[in-house]
Amino acid sequence: MVYRVIQWATGAMGKTCLRAVIDHPDLELAGLYVYSAKKNGLDAGEIARRPTTGITATQRIEDILAIDADVVLHCPLLQLPYSAHDEDVCRLLESGKNVISINNYFFPPALGDAHAARLQASCLAGGTTLAGTGINPGFIAERIAAVASGLCVELDFVTCREVYDCIEMPNANYVFGVMGMGSPPGKLDLKNGPLAQMFGAMYRQTVAHLAHLLGWTLDDIEADHATLLAPHDINARAGKIEAGTVAATTWQFHGIVQGKRVITHAVNWIMGSDLPGFESYNHWDIAIRGKPGIDIKMDLVEPVDASVKTRAAQYGVAGAVVNAIPQVVAAPPGLFNAPMPPTFRPHLAPPFSSP
Numbered sequence: 001m002v003y004r005v006i007q008w009a010t011g012a013m014g015k016t017c018l019r020a021v022i023d024h025p026d027l028e029l030a031g032l033y034v035y036s037a038k039k040n041g042l043d044a045g046e047i048a049r050r051p052t053t054g055i056t057a058t059q060r061i062e063d064i065l066a067i068d069a070d071v072v073l074h075c076p077l078l079q080l081p082y083s084a085h086d087e088d089v090c091r092l093l094e095s096g097k098n099v100i101s102i103n104n105y106f107f108p109p110a111l112g113d114a115h116a117a118r119l120q121a122s123c124l125a126g127g128t129t130l131a132g133t134g135i136n137p138g139f140i141a142e143r144i145a146a147v148a149s150g151l152c153v154e155l156d157f158v159t160c161r162e163v164y165d166c167i168e169m170p171n172a173n174y175v176f177g178v179m180g181m182g183s184p185p186g187k188l189d190l191k192n193g194p195l196a197q198m199f200g201a202m203y204r205q206t207v208a209h210l211a212h213l214l215g216w217t218l219d220d221i222e223a224d225h226a227t228l229l230a231p232h233d234i235n236a237r238a239g240k241i242e243a244g245t246v247a248a249t250t251w252q253f254h255g256i257v258q259g260k261r262v263i264t265h266a267v268n269w270i271m272g273s274d275l276p277g278f279e280s281y282n283h284w285d286i287a288i289r290g291k292p293g294i295d296i297k298m299d300l301v302e303p304v305d306a307s308v309k310t311r312a313a314q315y316g317v318a319g320a321v322v323n324a325i326p327q328v329v330a331a332p333p334g335l336f337n338a339p340m341p342p343t344f345r346p347h348l349a350p351p352f353s354s355p
């Protein structure tokens, strides 16, 4: 079967998805949405550095809604508030197109029944499915940790830790505005500020989704965030991080059952790998404690060819997205439940035994 695909946004992630669609024999590019006026009207091939496709980029959602397609790959920049893209996504779903997002919709029930019901209603109105995927959120906890738990006869807790060096990220608005790097000490409100709310909404879905897959009912998800200040000026690609301003953030969440932390999900974004505490690391560490305990260390390997600008993380996100297309298109209308190999099956009451 050939799937007709609309690409929504062409940043680093979106362009990697766009190339994956153009290059794949089972995928046919059906439309292209862009935000930038400079890209409006260009052929998709020109944006993707590929031969002419005959598909022209548009800034009008109405053009996209009118296209007959199986799925929209929704890859815009994260916006404040986190719900900023909901209206567009609901319109896409109601127009009869499945949607796969890299920013949201990983596990909507985590953000409240009303939110999940609104998205579900749009799916049912259009006969469509809504999915969110990527590496983190989308894969590390929800796929790798969950699948590894299938080896366990008892499970006490699962910790997933990301460390990602953002020093080469080019987009200053994103690095300083959305990630909070370069903020003066104390300015980022790690409890109730807009970034805490946005990343909270994002990664609470990860924790709640993993708990759901493991059959655990969480009593609560606690946030426990931190920042690290630059010990010296840092010349990042997006601009200068002044000494004494934020040079690393830790967005950390704990899933709680009966007063115990049974899931910890920690996302460390750092500006350079010489910051104290981050001198050496894996991109992702998963620690499962139970019977048996399991440690998983995961890194992505950058392309060997130095002329290739696409980074491993961009390939990884694009892979998660395009590989999900057949399952998302085939799924019944509603919020997507990705098929999984067997995961840990909880005892009636979680044992949480000592190791």
Ligand SMILES: NC(=O)c1ccc[n+]([C@@H]2O[C@H](COP(=O)([O-])OP(=O)(O)OC[C@H]3O[C@@H](n4cnc5c(N)ncnc54)[C@H](OP(=O)(O)O)[C@@H]3O)[C@@H](O)[C@H]2O)c1
Pocket: 008, 009, 010, 011, 012, 013, 014, 033, 034, 035, 036, 037, 039, 075, 076, 077, 078, 079, 102, 103, 133, 134, 135, 136, 137, 138, 171, 174, 317
């Ligand atoms: N799930 C995961 O594992 C994962 C991993 C990494 C990143 N992400 C997400 O991917 C997103 C995109 O990252 P990227 O590296 O592609 O960013 P980027 O290279 O900085 O690209 C910027 C993108 O933002 C679009 N844009 C411009 N104005 C916008 C607006 N007002 N609202 C929304 N989008 C706008 C641009 O559209 P055009 O250029 O097409 O005009 C472009 O596609 C990030 O926000 C992040 O949340 C997810």
